Amino acid sequence: MGLAGGAADKAGNRYEDWWTALRVAELLRGRATGIRLEPPGPAGAGIEFELEADDGTWCEQVKDVPSKGPWTLSAAGKILEAVTGHLAGGKKVRLVLSTGAPELHDLSKRARGADTLAEFEGMITKAQIPQFVQVLENWSDNGMPVDREVGWRYLQAVHVEHIPPEALRRLVVSEYELLFVGDPEVIVRQLSGYLDEHLHQRLTGSQIRSHLLTVPGVRPRLLAGDTGTLTALAGTVERFVRRVRRDKPAFGMAARPHVEQLYERLVAEDGPQMVVCEGSAGLGKSAVVTDVLVRLTEQGWPAAAVRMDGADASVQTAKDLGVRMTLPDSPAVLLAGVADEAPALLVIDQLDAVSTYNGRMSDAYEAVEDVLAQLVVAPNVKVLLVARTIDIDNDRRLSDLVADRVRTVRFPLSVLDVEQVRAVLSASGTDPDGLGPVTLELLRTPLHLSVFSRLSSSARAASYRTLQELYARYTDERREEIERQVAALDWRGITGTLCASMSERETLQAPMALLDGFARQHIKVLESHGVLVRDGEQIGFFHETYFDFLFARSFISAGEDIHEFLANSGQYLFRRAQTRQILEHLAGTDPERFRATVGRLLGSDRIRPHLHDVIIAVLGQFDAALPDWKAVEPVAWGQTPVAGKVRGLLALPQWFDAADHDQRWERWLGTPRTADAAFPELLAVARHRPEPCCGAGTTVCGHHATVGTAASAAD
Structure with missing residues (x-):
């Protein structure tokens, strides 16, 4: 793998080491049979190593020369000339360049897309005709230039990879995390030294594996079919499904086509690795995803599921996320291991809870990025992400994620058809004609229909304009019902304590220990009525919009000053949702105070611009x-x-x-x-x-x- 020279040489050698390690992983996975670094004589002309893979013999050259910028055809000419013998011998050539070679990449890709030389020449652009001629000048046979037919076939066998150094490093780290327990950086350094000691020799995967397992702290990650790991992963699915399904509307769900459509996207052989199920708040995204998750697990897919609204600032890496899921390692590593290249599924719900727009716990998105990076090398593991469209459109990280059309597809949900709503209401004994068009439109959102379904029959005869009105009626009825069972219930104390803690800690859950001062029976009855939801040793409200509602109502009823609250709170992104909810609550209950509050907030130099943006967005809705x-x-x-x-x-x-x-x-x-x-x-x-x-x-x-x-x- 070469001796290090100056700083540029060291960087180039490091890049070469990482790429070689990535290809060695093919050996370790059984997808290749042997590798030979710097083969002597003509066999090593113009290449770093030769790899015997399942799809043929690859001769590979690796270059990291950032100062060059993208490689031109002229700059790449010497490499193409040097590998002529390999191309003539029917081998494939791969050029791995940290800065890319766009002209050569496009030409070779078009060459592989054509069945004949004539078809190829009809596919290339006018500007590419002289480029093809320029490439041909690098190849000769016994001193004579090759003809266009031979040159086209040579070009078909040239593959150009453009991988920036950091992207390559992350690929290798992900690959070796799936293969071994141990520090990937240490493993790659040991691998580099071992390969340097065996230059010119043919090495097999078993030889390399045997050496790496002598490194202290390194052991194989033997997960395929491991029952303990499968049980731990299944536990995440069971908890996820249980939480979603206990929020099912009292009189059932309206039939929706999304489940079948989403299922088909995930099982399609040529489908993307990641599907983003999106829509506005309350559209039932989690319910749709849960139905698909259950269906795939019943078909034998290993799976794991996590809700990001339970994350906090400590969740920064894939392994942190695994710990949060009560797993021994990253869910990506474990799923890829147990699946052993068979289909598997990872569900990441409530992604908006870690977006910069929603402003809950945006730093925890780094853990999601880490997981997705690990799964680049495990395309058999499908990822189902769930987020609000508004967060995708306003968070650059999420926008970049869905912009990758090769790896990601968006799957938008829509509101219920009004006739579906009418049918559900009629089946429940509620006369839809008595509600009016405004309420029927409100109930087209599944969350709103779910809250409505929990109301008494008399309350379901009334009309509602907003979710806040629904929540107000739901709160009054649920509180009265519970207080008939538990006379001394401290509703205000329990919900207020949770709201205050969640607001202060900027999370959507709180430790169970926070409620130790309240009677355990009272906590359990709130859980049994679906007001609170427990997740291990954490507890929260059944939906984040209900937390926002209770927080806003408590804040306003206490006569709190939102300007002072924001100005003195640090104004981190978590405050965005609270600001929005307080303003919407004020607008619906006290318009004069709302106007005075908005004018003061917008006119204040103590309020940060991102909160001004929230205020403008709220005003734009009215x-x-x-x-x-x-x-x-x-x-x-x-x-x-x-x-x-x-x-x-x-x-x-x-x-x-x-x-x-x-x-x-x-x-x-x-x-x-x-x-x-x-x-x-x-x-x-x-x-x-x-x-x-x-x-x-x-x-x-x-x-x-x-x-x-x-x-x-x-x-």
Whole structure:
């Protein structure tokens, strides 16, 4: 594996060591029969090693020269010339380059995609015709240039791999974590030394394995079919399924096609490794995923499942996540081991709980990334991730994850069909016609239907506009029902203690020990009624939106000041969801206080920008009225960074209409200080409203003509 020289040589040698180790793993897995480093004579011309694999003999060259940048055809020419003999002998050549060779990669890929030379020449672009000629100039036979037919076949056998150093290192670490118990870095160093001592010699997998097992602390990871590991993994599935299914609606679930469709995605032979089941809050993502999980385990797939809403700041690596799941190691390592290349499934639910948008425990996403990196080398292990669409779209890490169209596919869920809702309600004895269209629309979200199903028959005859209204009725009824069973129940004390702890610790669960001061019977009755959910030694509410609701209601009823709460709390990302819930609760219960609160928060330089963004998002959801605009108007024309975002509300039709009173638009458009800032928002509305958007008279109509012309020009 070469002697080290200067710093660049050392980096290059290290890169070569990692790639060689990755290919040796093929030997250790039985996918190759032998490797020979630096074969003497013509057999070693232009290559680092030769690998006898199941799909043929590979001659491989590895280069890490960051200063070169991507390799041009000219730069790669010497390598292509040096490997001519291997290509003539019918062997395959792999060039592994840390900076890539895009032109050569594309040409060789197109060559393999064609069945004939004529087809290949018809596939390449006009710019690639001279590139093909340039590649041919590197190959000759007895001093004579090869013809185009031979050159095309040579090109078919050239494979170009572009793997940056850190990506390669992570691949090797993942591979050796699956093969051995021990430090992968130590194993690779030992492997490098062993190979250096056996240059020019043919080595087999059994020889290399025998040597590595002499390294202190290294032992084989023999997991295939291991009953202890299978039992531990099955335990994670049982706990996951039990928790999801005990939240099943009292009068059943509406039939949905998503289960069969998701199942088909996962079992498809040519399907991606990862499927992201997504949708808005409360769409029943966990229920759909659970049905698929149960179906696959019944078919014999090894599986594991975890909810990320139970993670905390200590969960940073794949192994940490395994510990959280009561497993002895990373779920990726264990699943890949027991499956032994057969299909397996890992479910990671509540991924939004560790997103930067939702703001719960975003640092714990590193553990998920670690798991996914480990599974790059185990494509037989399918991964089913569950997250909210809004988090995917607003968290760069999740957006990057779904952008990998080769490895990942998105699977969006939709709300229930209104006729399905009506059928479920009718079957439960509730008259859907008595609820009204607003309530029926609300109940198209499975979580809302589930909460509604837990209400008394009289409560189910009432109409509801929001989830907060449903939760308020649910809370009142559930509390009364439990207090009839347990007269001295301290509902406020128990729920308040949990809310305070979860808020302070910025988690969605709390230690059971936190409730030691309350009667155990009281805790159990809250569990039996589905208000609290226990997970080992942790406990929380049945849904995070219910925690948000209770926290917001307690916060507001106690007369707490949200501005001071946020300003003095550090304003970490966990506060985003709480801010959103408090504001939504205020908007539904005390509009005047809501407006005053919003105006103060937006106008404060003590509130961080990411919380200002949450406030703007909340405002954008409402059907605004003039008092709502008046509350934020002073901020809109101020000089603070958030002013432009507040003015951006005017581009929404409902906010445009809210502000369209008392000649406002005329004043804004007629005043130099505000005209330039107001015009883009007017233009945005005009794109969606061909008719005049202001009802204020002839002055604005003149502006409408200008806006209409500008909108047409912009389109």
